[in-house]
Amino acid sequence: MSQELAATPFIPWNAETARAMIDALKDRPGALMPILTALVGRFGYVDPAIVADIARSLNLSRAEVHGVISFYHDFRTTPPGRHVVRICRAESCQAVGGHRLEEHARERLGVDWHETTSDGRFTLEPVYCLGNCGCSPAVMIDETLHGRVTPARFDALIGNQDDTP
Ligand code: FES
Secondary structure: EEEOOOOOOOOOOOHHHHHHHHHHOOOOOOOOHHHHHHHHHHHHHOOOHHHHHHHHHHOOHHHHHHHHHHHHHOOOOOOOEEEEEEEEEEHHHOOOOOOOOOOOHHHOOOOOOOOOOOOOOOOOEOOOOOHHHOOOOOOOEEEEEEOOOHHHHHHHHHHHHOOOO
């Protein structure tokens, strides 16, 4: 079972756009997390070159900003692969073969969590419930949610991804 979910596709990194996003959010209380989340949502990662701008805008040190970025895996500092594969590791999926699927996916792609395949095609990310528990194990590839994913079906899904850079 597949289900289309609304999601914003990543766009190539653009420092000017990133700075405009920082400006729009910098006056919010606790603005650092919303800024980093917004940058990752738009570009798929936080370019390290923007850290100085973020620090200056929020009156923080660069080390403070770096500390938060490195603490959370979601705040990648390198561009993700052309496809982001998210595998649910939460309870319902674990109960019906999720662990076996995780192992298979890591072996099939030759990467660990948060890593990108050497050909730049896939980035593998863990996720903790995709809201698809009734159809576990669940996997999301880019914006598309897939349920009842077996290792064989995972291979088929990976093989079906458009490889246009
Ligand atoms: S536990 Fe996996 S989708 Fe909810």
